[in-house]
Amino acid sequence: MSSSNDPDTSGAGAAAGRGVAGRPPWMLVLPAVAGLAFLVLPLAGLLVRAPWSTLLQRLAEPQVLEALRLSLLCATAATAVCVLLGVPLAWLLARVEFPGRRVARALVTVPLVLPPVVGGVALLLVLGRRGLAGQWLESAFGITLPFTTAGVVVAEAFVAMPFLVISVEGALRGADRRFEEAAATLGASRWTVFRRVTLPLVMPGVVAGAVLCWARALGEFGATITFAGNFPGTTRTMPLAVYLALETEPEAAVVLSLVLLTVSVVILACLRDRWVNSP
């Protein structure tokens, strides 16, 4: 995937290893290789079984393009929501002492481990037409989120936001506070300090978090199908299209999966370098 860093890192690693203990121990190498195979083989299987001869034709089908367009649109909108809400949230968690901060930090990461379907059910119970907040949204503004594209964005943002918050919070904690203090001593307000000093300082973290967030939103399935439903053109994103295609036309599902896999690998390969280079 990302080969640009491999020569020097592997060279340095091998030299250091030789210096300490000679050959790498097989007790580590064997499980490591098994682990690698376990993670990579299913992806290879997708490539082997792909109907290459009809690939382009299948990709050009209107339903596929529609699902792809919707996926890209919703993942981008969800990322925008996550950046707007997640960066201030990360700042709060990293920079402000308040009671219950540890609990807040734990809660923020819950969607990361929660089964997405559970997330979808929770969203439905709160933002659904009969939900706690949804009821009020409908009566006051006539807005209902389930079965709308906005609902997809909400579901994706819910699942993807922790990735952004974690990434930005880490960057904030790693950033040098002296720049902020200097700016403050020179008379800048806290808002100006955040905007002109802190934000540029942690920008690599924000970008990395946003890209990861986008990739996660693109692959979101469980919360989307539970909360937003499944209708072509409105809520049927690529992962939902894959699931439905599997019911009748496994080959089409393979093609769609391949598209998602390609996008994910490209994103992560680009991101890997950023992670390695940023503090």
Next chain:
Amino acid sequence: MFRRLSRWAVAAPVALVIAGLSGCGSGEPATSSASTSAAAAAKEVNVFAAASLTETFTELGRTFETAHPGTTVKFNFGSSATLAQQIVQGAPADVFAAASPATMKTVTDASPASGPTTFVRNKLEIAVPKDNPAKVDELKDLTDPKVKVALCAEQVPCGAAAVKALEAAGLKVTPVTLEQDVKATLTKVELGEVDAALVYATDVIASAGKVQGIDFPEADKAINDYPIATLSKAPAGDLAKQFADLVLSQQGQDVLTRAGFQSP
């Protein structure tokens, strides 16, 4: 000390993998003798059944276990189309009960099976939330754009039946969502997220009053036959046949008709 630790480092993952594999295999706790594996497999019958059969088959499974002490009936309920794909891809099914002949054909085309025999038929109903907020009382009401309708996706049997019924009625309904199986469709009604849905009459009964069912005449043109088959490659061949016989027996039919299914 270091050597012992490193040995553990290998032993732990290996043990986990072995535990995982044996867990996937028979599901029975490992017994002492090696020759019991065949016997253990024969004591378990894997039934793949359409989501709409969840309640009735669970009951029949308990009946079967009582009649065959030491036997476990394991169910995999879901959309017939998904189950069919799983079986074609090699899932260890002994019995397959589908909600439509088309999904059954997917399986019987790919691997030999005995049967399939139609054991029940099911009819669609309009399901509405208990308080019926959109005042739906006939199929035509679903065409009103203000009424939010959920249908099953066309790829799954309840969706195919819905399309057939709407075609027979000459109506065009634009649903807000196409759900992946009939239970998911019903849930959207139960939660009040949609005003109406087309589900099986049996699902309305199974919801125990959480939704209201409305009959409509065109449903007669879209009745789904439910076929059951035992798969020839079934590891528990005899038990599989006995389970299918139970479903087809008078006792089985009683359980099914009580739940709202019609006898074929």
